[in-house]
Structures are given as C-alpha cells and as structure tokens.
Amino acid sequence: MAEIAVQEASEKKNLTAIFDDLISPLKRNPFANKLWIRFLILICVAGLFAYGYQLMTGLGATAMRDYSSWGLYISNFVFLIAVSLVGSLVSAILKLSGQTWATPLTRFSEIIAVAAVSFAGLSIIVDMGRPDRVLNILLHGRFSSPIVWDIIVVNTYLAISLILLYLPLIPDIAILRDRYTEAPKWQRKLYKTLSLGWTGHDEQYKLLHKAIRMMMIIIMPVAFAIHTVTSWLFGVNNRTGWDSTIFGPYFVAGAFMVGAAAVIVLMYILRRTQKLDNYITLFHFDKMGKLLVLTSLVYLYFNINEYLVPGYKMKSLDTGHLLELFSGDESPLFYGVQIFGMIIPIILLIFKPMRAPLPLFFISIAVVIGAWLKRYLIVIPTLLNPTFPIQNVPENFHHYFPTAVELTITAGLTAGTLLVITLFLRIFPIVPMWEVAHEEGYENIEKKATEK
Amino acid sequence: MNTPIEKNKNPRRDFLKILGLAVGAAGTVGGASLLNSCTNETGEPGEKVKLLTQDGKLVEVDAKSMTLASDVENEELLTEYQKRGREGIPGKKWVMVIDLARCQNARKCMAACNSAHELRPEMHHINVLEMQNSEDTAPYYMPKPCYHCDNPPCTKVCPVNATFKRKDGIVLIDNERCIGCRFCIAACPYSARMFNWFAPDLTEEQKQRTYDIELNVPQKKGTITKCLFSADRLRVGKLPYCVSACPNGVYYFGDKNEDSVTNGTSGETVRFSDLIRDNAGYTMHEEFGTKPQVFYLPAKDRRVPFEQAKKQTENNENA
Numbered sequence: 001m002a003e004i005a006v007q008e009a010s011e012k013k014n015l016t017a018i019f020d021d022l023i024s025p026l027k028r029n030p031f032a033n034k035l036w037i038r039f040l041i042l043i044c045v046a047g048l049f050a051y052g053y054q055l056m057t058g059l060g061a062t063a064m065r066d067y068s069s070w071g072l073y074i075s076n077f078v079f080l081i082a083v084s085l086v087g088s089l090v091s092a093i094l095k096l097s098g099q100t101w102a103t104p105l106t107r108f109s110e111i112i113a114v115a116a117v118s119f120a121g122l123s124i125i126v127d128m129g130r131p132d133r134v135l136n137i138l139l140h141g142r143f144s145s146p147i148v149w150d151i152i153v154v155n156t157y158l159a160i161s162l163i164l165l166y167l168p169l170i171p172d173i174a175i176l177r178d179r180y181t182e183a184p185k186w187q188r189k190l191y192k193t194l195s196l197g198w199t200g201h202d203e204q205y206k207l208l209h210k211a212i213r214m215m216m217i218i219i220m221p222v223a224f225a226i227h228t229v230t231s232w233l234f235g236v237n238n239r240t241g242w243d244s245t246i247f248g249p250y251f252v253a254g255a256f257m258v259g260a261a262a263v264i265v266l267m268y269i270l271r272r273t274q275k276l277d278n279y280i281t282l283f284h285f286d287k288m289g290k291l292l293v294l295t296s297l298v299y300l301y302f303n304i305n306e307y308l309v310p311g312y313k314m315k316s317l318d319t320g321h322l323l324e325l326f327s328g329d330e331s332p333l334f335y336g337v338q339i340f341g342m343i344i345p346i347i348l349l350i351f352k353p354m355r356a357p358l359p360l361f362f363i364s365i366a367v368v369i370g371a372w373l374k375r376y377l378i379v380i381p382t383l384l385n386p387t388f389p390i391q392n393v394p395e396n397f398h399h400y401f402p403t404a405v406e407l408t409i410t411a412g413l414t415a416g417t418l419l420v421i422t423l424f425l426r427i428f429p430i431v432p433m434w435e436v437a438h439e440e441g442y443e444n445i446e447k448k449a450t451e452k
Numbered sequence: 453m454n455t456p457i458e459k460n461k462n463p464r465r466d467f468l469k470i471l472g473l474a475v476g477a478a479g480t481v482g483g484a485s486l487l488n489s490c491t492n493e494t495g496e497p498g499e500k501v502k503l504l505t506q507d508g509k510l511v512e513v514d515a516k517s518m519t520l521a522s523d524v525e526n527e528e529l530l531t532e533y534q535k536r537g538r539e540g541i542p543g544k545k546w547v548m549v550i551d552l553a554r555c556q557n558a559r560k561c562m563a564a565c566n567s568a569h570e571l572r573p574e575m576h577h578i579n580v581l582e583m584q585n586s587e588d589t590a591p592y593y594m595p596k597p598c599y600h601c602d603n604p605p606c607t608k609v610c611p612v613n614a615t616f617k618r619k620d621g622i623v624l625i626d627n628e629r630c631i632g633c634r635f636c637i638a639a640c641p642y643s644a645r646m647f648n649w650f651a652p653d654l655t656e657e658q659k660q661r662t663y664d665i666e667l668n669v670p671q672k673k674g675t676i677t678k679c680l681f682s683a684d685r686l687r688v689g690k691l692p693y694c695v696s697a698c699p700n701g702v703y704y705f706g707d708k709n710e711d712s713v714t715n716g717t718s719g720e721t722v723r724f725s726d727l728i729r730d731n732a733g734y735t736m737h738e739e740f741g742t743k744p745q746v747f748y749l750p751a752k753d754r755r756v757p758f759e760q761a762k763k764q765t766e767n768n769e770n771a
Contacts (some may be wrong), residue, residue, distance in 0.1 A: 059632070060649035066575075069637040069647060129632015129647065129674030133612075136631050140612040147611035147635055238605060238641040238740045386643045387737060388596060391581050392562075393574050418610045 013278065015442050022429040022436075023180050024273040028425070033273075040419040047412010050405045051126060059129050061405045067390050068383045068400035073127035073374040074233075076410055078251075080417070081154070081230050082371065083216045085252070086259025087113025088223035092216040101111060101287055103439060104279050104431045108270075109263050110165040111430075115420035117158045117226075119288050119413050126409055138399035158227045160219045169228035171205075171434035187211050187427065200446030215261035226305045227252045234378065241320040241382035250302040257295040259339075261364040264288050266421070268361040270430055283357065289355030292364065296346045303338065321385040330381050333373060341370015508707070524722055529662045534626070537665030537683070540618030546681055547621070548597065548695075549704035549727060551750035555580070555593040556700050556761040564697035568770055569677065570654060570669055577645050577679040578694050582762075593753035595702065597694065598623060598644040598679035599736065599744030605647065606636035621708075621745055622683050626669050627675035636676060641740050645678040653748065691716050708745075 054061040064071045090109035094102040096332045125131050139149050176183070177191040198204060228248035236249035244250070267288065271280040310318050311326065325334040346365045348354040354363065380400050384390075389397055402410070499515040549571055557580055565577045577597065584591040600623050607615050607623060613629040617623050635647045652671040666683035682692030690696070695703040697718030706713030706724060714721045727733065728747055735744040756764075 013749070058648070058650045065649065066637065067643065069634045127633070129634070130630065133629070133631045136612040140614075140629060142611060142613045145609050145611040145635070147609070147633060151611075190592040198698055233635070235638045236609065238742075287754075297549075381640065387641045388581055388643055389583070390643075392576060392579055397574070424754075 013436075013440055015437060015445065017068060017154055018437055018440070019179055019433060020177060021276070021278065022090070022431055022433045024177065025086050025276075026176075026180065026426065026429065028257040033422075033426075037419070037422060040415040043415035044412050044419065047409050047415065050408035050412065054126075054405055054409070055131075061403065063396070063400050063403045063406065065397045065400075066393070067386060067397055068092045068380055070127070070379055070383060071400055072376070072402040072406045072410055073123050075372070075379050076413060077120050077127070078230055078375045078379070079258070079372045080123060080413075081227055082251070082255035082258050082375070083262050084113040084116035084120065084161070084259075085156070085223055085227055085255035087164070088261055088325060089259055090263060092219050092223070097211075099440065101284065103435050105263060105284065105288070106168065106435075107165070107428075107430055109259070110161060111424050111440065112259075112262055113161045113419055113422075114158065114165055115417045116159060117154060118420065119417045121158070122416070123413055126413070136246055145161065146229060146236055149229045150226075150233065153222060153229050157222050159302070160215060160222055164212070164215045164219060167208060167215065168432050168435065169194070169428060170196060170208065171197050171200065171446075172429055172432060175433055176429075180447070184425060186336055190427070198446075200444065207419075214224045222263065224252060227255050234382075234407070238270065239382050240318045240385055241378070244306065246302065247303060249335075250299075250306060253295065253299045253302050254371060254374065257292070257299045258368055260288060260292045260295050261367035261371070264292065264360055264364040265368060268327075268357055268364075269284050270425070271357065275433060276277045285357045286355045289349050289360050292367065293346055293349045296342055296349075296367070300342050300346065300425070317387060321381055322417065324381055324385065325377070330377065334377060337370045337374045337377060340366055343375065435440075481759075520608040526662045529626075531663065532665050532667070534628070536687075537624060538616065538618065540620035540622060540682075541686060542619070543709065544620040544686075545708040546600070546686065546745070547706060547708045547713065548681070548692075548725060548746045549724070549733065549749065550595055550746065550747040551704070551731075552592055552594060553749065553754050554702045555595060555699045556750075556756045557582075557593040557698055557765045559765075560697040560699055561595060561703070563696035564693040565679070568669075568682070568693045569667065569680075570652060570658065570671055572650070572675070575677070576583075577646075577677070579703075590751070592754075593758070593761060594748070596642065596644070597746060598681075599642055599742065599746045600679075600681055602743035602745060603741055605639040605641065605719060605740075605742060609635040609639045611635070616632050622681045623678075624665055624670055624680055624683065625676050625678060626667075627668060627672045627677070628663055632676070634676070639755040641737065641742070642744075645676055648675055649672050649676060 011073060062071060062073075086109045090102050091106040095106065125134065128134065137148065137151060143149075173191050174195040177188070179193045180191070181188070183191070228251065231247040231251035234242040235244060237243070264285070267280050267284065306324070307325070311322050314322065324330050345367050348363055349357070354360065384400065385400070434445060465670045500512045501515045501518065503511055503513055505511055509610070526747055527637065559580055561578050562576055562580060564569070566573070566575070569577060571577065578595055580593055582591060583594045595679075600617075600621055601622070602617075604623050607617050610616075611633065612629055612631055614626045615636055616626075632646055637643075637647065648671055651673040654670055661670055663670060664684060666687060667681065668677050668680055671677055679707050682690075682694075685692055691714065692703075693706050695705045698716050701715055701717035702724070703716045704713035704724075704727065705716060706721070708724060711724050713724045713727065727749070731749040733747045733749050735747055
C-alpha cells in the first residue's frame with residue numbers, strides 16, 4: 001500500500017458521516033446542475049431534429065458516399081463500444097483479481113458502460129438506410145453475418161451490465177429508502193420498489209455476494225466478445241488496413257485504454273462537484289493513472305505491429321492507404337493521434353506528479369479525444385482506398401468530412417450518453433455506500449441506520 | 453360471418469383480434485408509418501364505408517381494413533417476382549467475358565445500364581475504368597460490372613439475406629428487404645455496389661410499378677443496388693443491356709454449363725473454354741478467393757491505341 005493511502009485512510013470514517021457525505025449530493029441541486037441538464041436536453045433535441053431531416057432526405061444528408069460508405073456514425077459506434085468495456089475492466093477484472101482499491105469506482109464504470117453501450121446501439125440505428133426495417137434482422141436474420149453476432153453480444157452485454165449495476169445498488173437503495181426520507185414522493189416510491197424489501201440479513205448478503213461474483217465472471221467473456229465482434233465488422237473484409245488477424249485484441253486493448261481514461265475524467269468531475277475527496281482519493285487517481293499507462297502501452301504495442309509491419313512490406317494493395325496515413329492527407333491526424341493520444345500521455349504518466357488529479361484529468365481528456373479520432377482513422381481511410389481506382393464519380397465521392405447533420409446527430413448522441421449518467425447521479429449515490437462501510441469495518445449497517 | 457352488425461357479441465374475441473392485428477402490424481411494418489412517408493393508407497381510422505355483399509346484404513366496413521383489388525394483384529405479382537427471382541433460371545450458370553483489347557471507352561454499356569435500371573447519373577452498375585498496372589506497362593480501359601463471384605463476400609455479411617446468390621450464379625439484391633447497413637459495400641473488394649443515398653428521380657407512375665427483383669426497379673431510397681447481369685433480360689432469352697449496347701464487340705455472355713458465350717455486337721457464338729484458353733483469359737484479384745464469374749481477355753493487339761481512345765472520349769465529353 002502506498003503512503004498516500006495510509007495517510008488518508010488513517011482516520012476511520014464515522015458511519016453516519018459516510019451516509020451523509022454520499023447521500024448529500026442527491027439533496028443538492030445547484031443551478032449549474034439544472035443548467036447542465038437543460039443544456040444536454042437542448043442538444044439531444046437538436047440531434048433529433050437533425051435525424052428527422054436525415055430521415056426525410058436520406059443518408060445523402062451525410063457526407064458518406066459509395067466509397068466512404070461508413071463514416072462518423074460507425075466511428076461513434078466503435079468508440080462507444082470501446083468506452084463501455086471499462087465496466088468489465090474495473091468492476092470485474094480488477095475486483096476479481098483482489099484489487100479492493102477499485103471498490104468506490106465500480107459504479108462509475110458500470111454506469112459509463114450502460115450509457116455508452118445503449119447509445120452505441122442507437123448509433124447503429126442512426127446509420128441505417130432503412131431504420132423502419134430494423135425488425136427484418138429478427139424476421140430474416142442470417143447467422144453468417146457478423147452484424148447478427150454483434151446484435152446478440154451487444155444486447156447480452158447491456159443486460160449483464162444492467163444487472164451488475166443494479167445488484168450492488170440494492171443495499172444502497174435500501175439505505176436511501178430508510179435514510180433519505182425527504183426525497184420527492186416518486187423518488188421514495190422508486191427506492192421502495194427497487195430495494196426489493198432489503199433488510200440486510202446475512203442470508204441476503206450471502207446471496208448478493210454470490211450473485212455479483214457470478215455476474216462478474218460472466219461479463220468477462222461477453223465483454224471480450226462485444227469488442228472482438230465489433231472489430232470483425234472490419235476484420236472480415238478484404239480491405240487494406242482491415243485485413244488483419246490481430247484486429248480483435250487490438251480493439252480490446254484500445255478499449256481498455258479509452259475506458260480507463262473515461263473513468264478518470266468522470267472521477268475528477270464528480271470528486272469536484274460532489275465533494276467526494278474522502279472517497280475518491282489521490283491514491284485512486286495514482287492507481288488509475290498507472291492503469292492508464294499500462295493499457296496505453298499495450299495499445300501502443302498493437303499500433304506498432306499494425307502499422308510498422310505492413311509499412312515495411314508495402315504490398316501494392318496497401319500502399320495507397322499506408323502512404324495516405326504516413327505522408328498524405330490523413331498524416332496530421334495520424335501522427336496527432338499517435339503522439340498526443342498515446343506517446344506523450346505515456347511519457348507524462350510515468351512521473352508521479354502527473355498522476356495527481358488535475359494533470360491526470362487533462363491527460364485523460366487527450367486520450368479520450370485521441371481514441372475517438374483513432375476510430376475515425378480506422379474506418380474512413382480504408383474505405384477511400386479501394387482495390388480499383390475511384391473514377392467517373394463526382395468530386396465529393398473522393399473525400400469524406402462529416403456534414404453539419406452528422407455532427408449534430410453525433411452531438412445529440414454524446415449529450416444523450418452524458419444525460420443518462422447525469423440523471424443517474426441525481427437519484428443514486430455514485431460511490432457504493434455499503435461497500436465503503438463494510439470496508440471500514442462496520443457490520444449490520446442497516447440495523448445501525450434504523451437505530452439512529 | 454363476422455359483419456359489423458353482429459359486433460360486440462364476443463368482446464373478448466374482438467379484443468384478441470385487435471391485439472393480434474396490432475401485434476402483427478407492429479411486427480411487419482415496425483413503425484414504418486412513423487418513419488416512412490410512402491405508406492398507402494386508404495382512409496382515416498374509424499371511417500366507415502357501405503358495401504353490398506354478393507348475397508345482397510348492405511354491410512359497413514372500416515375503410516382502413518379494405519384493400520384495393522389492384523393492390524391484391526400487385527401483391528400477387530410481387531410474390532411471383534420474388535419467388536422466381538430468388539430461384540433463378542434452372543440449369544444455367546451465367547458467365548461474362550470482357551475483351552479488353554477491344555474496349556475504346558465508348559461507354560454505351562454504362563448509358564444502357566443506367567437507363568434500364570433508372571440510376572442517378574453518378575451511379576454505375578458498370579463502370580469503365582482507366583487502368584494502368586504499373587509505371588512501365590501500358591494503360592487500358594476496363595469495364596467493371598459486378599463479378600457475380602462464386603464465393604461472394606457480400607452475401608455472407610448481409611444480416612437479413614437481402615442479397616443472395618442464385619443457383620444460376622447471379623448475385624441479386626432484394627430492395628424490399630434491405631435495411632441499408634452497407635456492410636456489403638464494405639465487404640466487396642471490387643467496389644461493385646452502390647447505395648441510394650437520396651430518393652431516386654422517378655415519376656409517380658414509375659414508383660407505382662410492382663418491384664421486380666431481377667431488374668431492381670423501382671430503386672428505393674436507403675437501399676443497395678448493383679449489377680444484376682440483367683437477370684430480367686436473361687429470363688426472356690436476351691443478352692444483358694450492356695452486352696447488347698456495346699458497339700465494339702467487347703462483351704461475350706453465355707452459359708458455362710453449355711460452354712458457350714455469344715458476342716453482344718457480332719452475335720458470334722464461341723466456346724467459352726477455348727476463348728479463355730486461347731487468349732490467356734483471367735479474373736481480377738483471384739487472391740481474394742472470391743472466384744469471379746466475369747473473365748477478362750488481356751489488352752493486347754488493341755484495335756484502337758489507348759491515347760486515341762482517350763482523345764475520342766474527351767472529344768465526346770466536350771461535344
């Protein structure tokens with residue numbers, strides 16, 4: 001254990017103080033928060049209008065054309081799927097490997113996972129030419145298509161993530177039901193229903209721990225599957241840049257990197273706004289910073305393999321695509337992503353002062369933006385470098401740059417993801433109260449709560 | 453008989469019927485009325501129409517539940533087209549041979565194809581490309597239709613079986629089923645497929661025609677289209693549109709099972725295997741393992757030099 005942790009955890013927290021600290025953010029509703037929610041709703045509405053326009057005009061409202069036939073929407077889909085993978089990283093892999101420090105972060109990662117994977121699904125609907133026929137996948141689904149596999153694993157992952165979000169919430173909801181009595185009526189009713197009559201009996205805890213553990217084990221193969229299958233949407237095609245056997249692990253590694261960064265960003269914001277300094281400590285930032293270095297190094301290793309080896313061979317079919325990345329139109333973006341989204345963050349994060357909350361927050365934002373642009377670099381340049389030359393088509397078929405419609409819809413989807421997280425935070429505590437209390441050595445927390 | 457006069461005799465059954473109708477409608481159209489502006493509604497819900505039955509009774513019918521006789525006919529025709537379109541023409545295995553030595557970039561094939569399939573001008577089921585394999589080799593013109601591969605990557609990735617390979621070798625698209633995910637465009641290494649990014653430029657009359665899967669007409673917004681080997685022409689014993697339109701004898705088309713192909717310009721029929729063997733015929737990028745069914749004859753001993761053909765094309769474009 002690092003010294004910081006010992007220092008900060010040295011004084012034992014009072015049980016009532018724990019509950020007060022973690023419930024009080026639900027009671028406060030500052031003006032800034034109201035403004036933020038309205039702002040997100042406004043952007044969502046703008047996104048809906050843009051989508052309505054796209055439905056009327058057709059996908060021609062986007063910058064996609066016959067060569068760049070996938071664009072920003074598919075990049076967003078891959079990005080959101082990547083972000084959602086953090087749910088399994090923090091709440092399953094870290095917990096099962098005995099990293100108890102991650103306990104206060106499990107709910108962060110699960111709500112990010114649930115919100116991101118839901119909106120990943122919407123990104124696909126937005127990209128469809130005929131969304132009115134979406135049920136055809138059920139009516140005429142053909143199992144040979146990786147899209148069908150993707151739909152199955154994405155929905156499975158969403159279901160398991162929801163369960164893994166909900167199960168550890170139950171004791172907390174019971175605490176809220178008993179202690180947060182000044183909540184609005186509908187909210188009290190919600191707590192009462194969702195707490196499922198939790199009393200904190202030993203047998204209940206036994207069952208809960210067993211169920212959580214089981215879900216943590218189940219979610220891991222599904223988490224790997226969701227991103228591997230997503231990578232196969234590209235990897236199964238005979239296209240330069242996608243025709244790769246390491247696409248599965250390459251995507252999974254990238255997902256762990258961006259997921260860790262996303263959790264850090266949320267940690268920083270909530271620590272500031274919800275005054276969680278005693279729960280999300282410097283120790284957590286330090287640990288998450290180290291985790292981000294580790295995942296970034298793994299991803300960097302895959303990047304070197306993915307670009308250096310084909311670059312060394314320069315096969316005729318790959319040449320156009322690779323030269324576009326290395327020295328052509330896409331090279332500023334390519335080097336920008338590699339340097340600012342990976343290499344510089346790795347170098348900085350090796351030094352301990354850089355793993356303090358504020359520097360780590362900015363580094364993580366750079367990683368998240370870099371990861372998003374990276375998805376764009378994976379999808380579009382490949383499509384614009386087909387086997388045969390692009391000829392006899394209008395000038396705009398040769399390029400791709402998202403239109404205002406695409407950008408507005410993307411903003412709407414992003415705002416929607418953030419809105420889900422924000423609204424969740426209005427109703428539920430972000431740090432698992434019962435787990436913190438148990439780790440502080442309190443038992444029978446429900447009884448004590450009622451005694452008081 | 454379940455006429456409206458007898459209604460409310462069995463409210464539970466009525467309810468179940470309504471429920472069944474609602475569920476069924478949701479299943480088939482899936483919110484289409486919300487998203488799709490071209491739904492064919494006969495009247496407002498609740499609007500009643502008086503009709504005389506065959507046995508002389510006057511009945512009132514909900515206008516919404518009525519169907520026009522012509523709609524029923526269209527429905528039957530569509531079912532027939534879809535059935536024969538998915539089965540293909542028995543006993544055939546279609547194949548195309550393109551003689552690159554003869555192509556002068558006249559582009560009559562492209563024009564004939566675009567007009568038959570009612571494509572927007574920027575869409576090309578068949579595209580004549582200017583090719584050069586390396587710096588030291590001579591440039592040439594290469595018409596590029598869909599290769600109707602025997603191991604098609606596009607049909608494998610389709611999640612709804614909207615694109616499929618028939619027994620006679622043709623790869624078709626069902627634009628009544630296509631969901632517009634464009635995975636097939638990504639999967640095709642030959643860029644043979646295109647998408648209706650906008651609504652096609654069609655007259656009201658053109659839109660009303662029954663969809664023929666073998667012609668892929670009328671085109672629909674938000675669906676895929678591509679070369680169909682003119683399956684509708686083959687059904688009536690004619691050569692494809694592009695093959696018949698070529699003035700320079702570039703195209704041979706025929707049946708691999710009969711081992712014979714016919715030149716679309718001269719009408720001359722030759723043995724397919726001889727033609728390929730004697731002229732060193734080949735297919736494009738065999739390394740993909742796609743097994744294309746469109747063969748090329750090399751661009752040697754050209755009728756018209758490339759530069760001259762290029763000049764002609766430019767003159768035609770300027771004129």
